């Protein structure tokens with residue numbers, strides 16, 4: 751008898767989306783365990799390992815329980831790197847239940863899924879991304895780490911449609927990174943790059959999660 755599909759999950763919770771263009775919107779989060787990268791400044795290192803095995807139906811049940819208290823319809827699949835696991839069945843059941851889905855990925859992997867809002871965040875040192883995201887990405891988040899510079903931003907700007915927003919997100923809201931983000935935005939604007947903006951990690955300011 752075939753086993754039901756299972757996934758390794760780190761946590762499921764309700765909060766606000768603290769990053770990107772959906773910033774401030776109440777959202778349910780499903781944080782999948784595991785990541786294929788090891789960014790030294792990662793703020794979710796706890797998601798690299800471990801995780802609890804859930805069936806897809808158990809995950810849906812948890813989201814439905816949260817929904818009883820907070821009747822919102824956005825679910826964000828995040829990690830770690832959510833595309834490390836086969837999440838096709840999870841996406842299907844969440845869509846069937848009527849949820850809008852956001853997925854946050856480092857863009858090194860791709861699955862053809864019915865995601866409403868792809869958020870990609872290419873990472874150093876090479877800022878690699880799968881070509882499928884050239885047309886799928888709703889937004890590109892670039893963490894303003896010590897590695898980020900104007901040529902990298904320029905390359906990404908030129909690769910994607912000019913209307914796809916690029917968000918310069920200070921590393922953990924640190925002051926040095928906010929200053930660098932401001933400087934990079936000024937330099938990029940002077941260089942004629944468009945659809946760039948500054949971001950923040952709003953959830954860390956409100957400290958809801």
Ligand code: SF4
Nearest residue numbers: 785787789792830856
């Ligand atoms: S890709 Fe994201 S989750 Fe993975 S190590 Fe880098 S910052 Fe952390």
